[in-house]
Amino acid sequence: MHYTGTVYRNPYGPPSPLLEITQGCSHNKCKFCNMYSSVKFQPSPMDWIEEDIREIAAFYPETNRLQLLSADPFVLGFERLNEICDLIHKYLPNVEIMTMAARVDNIMDKSVEELKILKDKGIAELNLGAESADDETLKSVNKGYGGQDILEQCEKLDKAGIDYWLTFLNGVGGVEHTINHAVNSARIFSEANPTVVGTGGRVLFEGTGLLALYKKGKFQPLTEKGLMEELKLFIENLDFNGRFITHHTVSMDLNNVNFRDNKKRILENLQHGIDNFDMDRLSKIRNNKRGL
Structure with a gap:
């Protein structure tokens, strides 16, 4: 298999073979991320992709599911993705979900019509790393788009029938943007139609722009308690009918299949953490993290 650099897979999705069709990240400018800092972005050669599909077929001939890599393989144009889908079906005829x-x-x-074709060929779910839907927060971390863009593009996915996850990066806006980051992200996520909303916590990783700003005194990170309070504000303002996932530095039993039915319990458990957890210990755990 041709895997370039560290391989990241969705830990919450069903196990499936991994097929790399791009290398690195097409943007690679987000100030909070160092995942692909040493990997040059480029599409994987088609002969590599075909070799890897054939290898997957040799070991998992009956697989009905694939996860396509790397950071944002959906950046490939429609024609290239369509060609890759056809190649997958040539060797793996049982694949129904990518x-x-x-x-x-x-x-x-x-276009919506192109998205419908890709859906018919098996591209059924996208994990959208939105991180925020607040314009000022998105600008501060150089995401490259705004909150309205999220709604417009998710509407196209809805029309095509492609499911999508939306991610909220707790604490990425620091103290300066915390309220707007939480409230505006929840508002736009609620207006969209995600099947899953996932949250993770900001860490100042080596080599990131946020760490550089922090060292210059230009970024004030939230405390552990502040992170939990921001997450609570986000959840209070969030309303959607789907699965909710969060991975904080400590388990608070917040994950569930149906957010709307469990929102009250989620908020109660989070408040318990705010009131009772050892924040110094949690801060040490976070500061010892070296990667996702």
Whole structure:
């Protein structure tokens, strides 16, 4: 298999073979991220992709599911993705579901009709790394798009029948943007139609722009308690009918299949954490993290 750099897979999705169709991240400028800092972005050669599909077929001939890599493989144009889908079906005729990570702006160059064709060929789910839907927060971390872009592109996915996850990066806006980051992200996520909303916590990783700003005194990170309070504000303002996932530095039993039915319990458990957890210990755990 041709895997370039560290391999990241969705830990919450069903197990499936991994097929790399791009290398690195097409944007690679987000100030909070160092995942692909040492990997040059480029599409994987078609002969590599075909070799890997044949290898998957040799070991998992009956698989009905694939996860396509790397950071945002949906950046490939419609024609290239369509060709890859056909190649997959040539060797793996049972594949019905393909999932992958994507940036919101990966969708912009694809029409609804093109998206419908890709859905019919198996591209059933995108994991959208939105991180925020607040314009000022998105600008501060150089995401490259705004909150309205999220709604417009998600509407195209809805029309095509492609499911999508939306991610909220707790604490990415620091103290300066915390309220707007939480409230505006929840508002736009609620207006969209995600099947899953996932949240993670900001860490100041080596080599990131946020760490550089922090060292210059230009970024004030939230405390552990502040992170939990921001997450609570986000959840209070969030309303959607789907699965909710969060991975904080400590388990608070917040994950569930149906957010709307469990919102009250989620908020109660989170408040218990705010009131009772050892924040110094949680801060040490976070500061010892070296990667996702």
